[in-house]
Amino acid sequence: xxxxxxxxxxxxxxxxxxxxxxxxxxxxxxxxxxxxxxxxxxxxxxxxxxxxxxxxxxxxxxxxxxxxxxxxxxxxxxxxxxxxxxxxxxxxxxxxxxxxxxxxxxxxxxxxxxxxxxxxxxxxxxxxxxxxxxxxxxxxxxxxxxxxxxxxxxxxxxxxxxxxxxxxxxxxxxxxxxxxxxxxxxxxxxxxxxxxxxxxxxxxxxxxxxxxxxxxxxxxxxxxxxxxxxxxxxxxxxxxxxxxxxxxxxxxxxxxxxxxxxxxxxxxxxxxxxxxxxxxxxxxxxxxxxxxxxxxxxxxxxxxxxxxxxxxxxxxxxxxx
Amino acid sequence: xxxxxxxxxxxxxxxxxxxxxxxxxxxxxxxxxxxxxxxxxxxxxxxxxxxxxxxxxxxxxxxxxxxxxxxxxxxxxxxxxxxxxxxxxxxxxxxxxxxxxxxxxxxxxxxxxxxxxxxxxxxxxxxxxxxxxxxxxxxxxxxxxxxxxxxxxxxxxxxxxxxxxxxxxxxxxxxxxxxxxxxxxxxxxxxxxxxxxxxxxxxxxxxxxxxxxxxxxxxxxxxxxxxxxxxxxxxxxxxxxxxxxxxxxxxxxxxxxxxxxxxxxxxxxxxxxxxxxxxxxxxxxxxxxxxxxxxxxxxxxxxxxxxxxxxxxxxxxxxxxxxxxxxxxxxxxx
Numbered sequence: 001x002x003x004x005x006x007x008x009x010x011x012x013x014x015x016x017x018x019x020x021x022x023x024x025x026x027x028x029x030x031x032x033x034x035x036x037x038x039x040x041x042x043x044x045x046x047x048x049x050x051x052x053x054x055x056x057x058x059x060x061x062x063x064x065x066x067x068x069x070x071x072x073x074x075x076x077x078x079x080x081x082x083x084x085x086x087x088x089x090x091x092x093x094x095x096x097x098x099x100x101x102x103x104x105x106x107x108x109x110x111x112x113x114x115x116x117x118x119x120x121x122x123x124x125x126x127x128x129x130x131x132x133x134x135x136x137x138x139x140x141x142x143x144x145x146x147x148x149x150x151x152x153x154x155x156x157x158x159x160x161x162x163x164x165x166x167x168x169x170x171x172x173x174x175x176x177x178x179x180x181x182x183x184x185x186x187x188x189x190x191x192x193x194x195x196x197x198x199x200x201x202x203x204x205x206x207x208x209x210x211x212x213x214x215x216x217x218x219x220x221x222x223x224x225x226x227x228x229x230x231x232x233x234x235x236x237x238x239x240x241x242x243x244x245x246x247x248x249x250x251x252x253x254x255x256x257x258x259x260x261x262x263x264x265x266x267x268x269x270x271x272x273x274x275x276x277x278x279x280x281x282x283x284x285x286x287x288x289x290x291x292x293x294x295x296x297x298x299x300x301x302x303x304x305x306x307x308x309x310x311x312x313x314x315x316x317x318x319x320x321x
Numbered sequence: 322x323x324x325x326x327x328x329x330x331x332x333x334x335x336x337x338x339x340x341x342x343x344x345x346x347x348x349x350x351x352x353x354x355x356x357x358x359x360x361x362x363x364x365x366x367x368x369x370x371x372x373x374x375x376x377x378x379x380x381x382x383x384x385x386x387x388x389x390x391x392x393x394x395x396x397x398x399x400x401x402x403x404x405x406x407x408x409x410x411x412x413x414x415x416x417x418x419x420x421x422x423x424x425x426x427x428x429x430x431x432x433x434x435x436x437x438x439x440x441x442x443x444x445x446x447x448x449x450x451x452x453x454x455x456x457x458x459x460x461x462x463x464x465x466x467x468x469x470x471x472x473x474x475x476x477x478x479x480x481x482x483x484x485x486x487x488x489x490x491x492x493x494x495x496x497x498x499x500x501x502x503x504x505x506x507x508x509x510x511x512x513x514x515x516x517x518x519x520x521x522x523x524x525x526x527x528x529x530x531x532x533x534x535x536x537x538x539x540x541x542x543x544x545x546x547x548x549x550x551x552x553x554x555x556x557x558x559x560x561x562x563x564x565x566x567x568x569x570x571x572x573x574x575x576x577x578x579x580x581x582x583x584x585x586x587x588x589x590x591x592x593x594x595x596x597x598x599x600x601x602x603x604x605x606x607x608x609x610x611x612x613x614x615x616x617x618x619x620x621x622x623x624x625x626x627x628x629x630x631x632x633x634x635x636x637x638x639x640x641x642x643x644x645x646x647x648x649x650x651x652x653x654x655x
Contacts, residue, residue: 008528012521019517116356118540121547121566226517228547231540232354236515271518272525274504286508 003144007151009268014156015226017264018163019044019235022218023242024249024256025170026211032174032251033207034187034312036090039079039097040215041239047072047219049105052119052230053112055126061224064126068223069216075101076212084204087316098239106232117232119223128157128225157225159217166214170253183207187310190317200317218242244296250307263292346371346587347402348381349393351409353513355383359539359560360579364408364431367583379587390415398423403591404444406583408432410480416443427593429586431579432480437596444595446582450480451487452634453575453607454535455641456627457557458491460609461533462499463623464555464572469500471531473522473545475538476512477505477655479645484537484559484575486650487641493652494639495626502526503653506541516544523548523556533557533572546571555618564614572618574610582606603635 023040030037050071055064075097082093106117113119133154140150174180186193186203194200222238223230245263249255270288277283299307348368350361368379380402382393394415397405404427407416413433420428420440428435428443435443461470470492474481489501504522506512519541523534527548534549535557536542542559543566549556550570558564558574582600586593600606609627611619633639644650 005528008525012524016517016521110356114356116354116358116362118358118543222517226520227544228551229543231514231516231543233511233514234516234540236511236518267518268521271504271521285505289507 003147005272007147009265009272010152011155012268012271013261013264014152014160015264016267017260018156018160019218019222019226019238020242020245020260020263021163021257022166022214022221023239024245024260025166025253026214026218027243027246028170028249028251028253028256029183029207029214030211031246031313032187032310033183033204034190034310034315034317035080035083035204035208036094036314037079037208037211038091038094038243039075039101039239040242041235041237042094042098042101043072043075043212043215044219044222044235044239045098045105045233046075046101047216048223048234049101049109049119049219049230051216051220052122052223052227053109055122055224056113056120056229059125061122061126061128064224065217065220068220069213072216072219073209073212076208076215080205080208083316084201084208087318090314090316102233105230109230109232119230122224122228126224127228128159128221130155130157131161157221159221159225162217163221164257167253167257170256174253179206184310187312190312194317194319204317241292244292247307247309248292248296248299250299251310266291344401344403344591345377346379346590347397347405348379348583348587349390349397349405349407349412350381350383351407351411352384352386352510353409353539355381357539358543358563360577361408363561363577363579364406364583367580368406368587370580371584371587374584375588377587387411391419394419394428395422398426398428403427404429404586404589404593406431406586408579408583410434413445416440427591427595429593431582434597442595444586444593445597446586447597447599448577448579448606449599449601449641449643450575450577450607451483451490451641451643452602453577453609454484454487454537455491455494455634455639456602456609456631457535457573457575458488458493459495459627459630460491460573460619460623461488461535461555461557462492462495463620463626464618465496465499465531465533467530467532468496468498469502469530469532471523471526471529471534472501472503473519473526473534473536473538473542474503474505475507475541476510477508479648481505481537482650482655483644484535485655486644486653488535489650489653490641491630494630500530501653502529502531503655505655506538513539513541515541516547519544520548524552527552527554535559535575537575558610562610562612564610564612568614569617571615573615576608576610578606578608601634602631 047068051064051068054067082088083090109117136150136154139146190200245259249259274285406429408431410432416428431446434445492499523545532554536545537559546556550567555572560577563574564571
């Protein structure tokens with residue numbers, strides 16, 4: 001593998017890791033507050049549809065982004081209503097969100113655009129275009145550093161940079177602010193937070209609102225950054241891989257970044273080299289596709305470290321019986 | 322009680338009228354859905370053409386799950402619809418198990434195969450996709466400046482390998498030094514609807530030098546066509562005419578005339594001849610698309626070469642290897 005190929009694979013890794021990273025951080029906020037969210041997939045899908053549909057109608061990708069965030073947040077609100085206010089089973093509510101998004105997107109797309117559950121192709125201002133960072137042209141002649149800067153770091157759409165900035169921001173919010181401390185506490189011991197006079201319900205709703213915002217960014221990136229329109233089921237399981245990355249990262253922001261990059265790299269390598277020939281042993285592409293899940297199972301089984309979820313996750317909070 | 326009797330009477334009357342609509346044809350779409358811009362939509366267009374031409378009516382159903390396949394067939398057969406036309410290779414097994422129970426109903430499976438000796442009331446319509454892919458392969462090789470062309474398949478099934486193999490043979494025929502990069506999107510049905518992966522595959526092929534990419538991948542192909550247009554290279558569409566999706570950027574589309582097959586089967590009605598029908602170049606069952614969106618891309622020389630090859634294939638002078646005949650391809654390694 002030469003240097004140029006390596007750069008192309010890494011470039012592809014960044015593109016594939018970005019939606020995972022958004023969704024993974026979304027799940028992190030939600031689960032750290034004690035609300036298990038298996039509905040990341042559905043929220044991304046809803047956001048992908050809403051952003052593509054609005055961008056197609058208005059011709060503005062920013063309005064599309066806004067619509068994506070609003071729709072994902074609405075989905076989050078449904079999840080919150082069912083699992084926080086009415087104390088329903090969080091897993092079932094999450095699965096319901098996935099089904100709802102899967103059906104609703106195609107239904108609305110068909111009734112609005114009549115193109116078989118697709119949105120029209122986005123053109124011009126309806127898409128996020130790649131940004132060339134300053135000095136990318138000038139530096140591209142410099143050996144090693146130049147190509148890395150010009151090809152790998154420069155030339156992505158703005159949402160990619162937002163995703164990477166979200167990691168330190170998430171870390172800061174969780175570990176250096178009062179809100180973050182309370183958020184972590186509400187996922188570990190909600191009764192203690194309640195005793196201190198802070199609203200458990202309020203904190204959890206705030207967490208899932210952030211979750212909706214981030215899922216909205218993930219979906220908008222898929223439909224208007226990577227693609228030029230919505231196609232049914234276009235998230236293709238990325239929400240579940242993000243969930244796996246979250247467990248792999250043991251619910252911590254910086255580790256989430258590395259987990260998403262690793263899973264993105266696995267996908268990029270699988271796409272570039274369908275069957276990898278390691279001196280006689282051929283690794284089929286299916287192994288690469290399955291590797292994120294296999295790694296997650298290994299982590300869950302406790303072979304490499306131990307993944308301990310927030311203590312109160314999955315349990316609705318009940319003040320008194 | 323009287324109310325109950327009324328209801329029963331009404332439903333009995335309804336059932337009678339349903340039975341009276343005897344010999345209307347019915348159409349069962351595969352899981353891809355009626356409006357998939359490709360295979361099933363072509364079937365729908367064929368049915369609409371039948372309705373417009375004859376003034377007849379037809380019934381259709383979109384399957385939602387595997388379990389509905391047999392159920393839909395039985396419902397249509399019992400209601401007296403004839404023939405019952407189905408799309409997709411997955412329908413062949415349910416038809417084989419249902420056909421014997423309704424000997425007076427004719428079943429049609431498009432892309433599937435049911436043994437005509439065991440089930441005399443079934444018509445299997447197969448297409449020679451490898452021949453059509455051969456033609457677009459030749460065009461791709463002639464349009465390519467780098468000598469490298471790409472193929473993106475959807476789910477890795479023999480049918481898609483048949484497309485890839487015919488394509489590679491066409492490329493090699495036009496330019497023996499050409500390189501064909503063939504990739505499959507995945508091994509699960511999700512591979513039909515993952516345009517993001519299609520885009521990444523196209524980008525990877527572009528960075529390996531490909532400047533024409535053929536997508537036989539359903540919804541995933543839309544991502545391939547989009548990326549090809551963005552990167553300034555050419556693409557080749559599949560099944561329906563997809564030239565209009567990116568005018569001037571789609572070299573051509575490999576047409577599979579599912580619409581014609583459906584229309585003819587419906588028009589034949591209850592007198593449909595059963596057995597096995599293979600629609601190739603000679604029957605205009607497959608071909609390539611030429612319209613105002615791509616006429617600037619297809620040179621006279623290209624058109625002449627492809628039309629000559631078409632004649633030779635029909636005359637039997639060129640034999641295009643069919644991947645599904647022996648599960649191997651002479652010019653392409655998967």
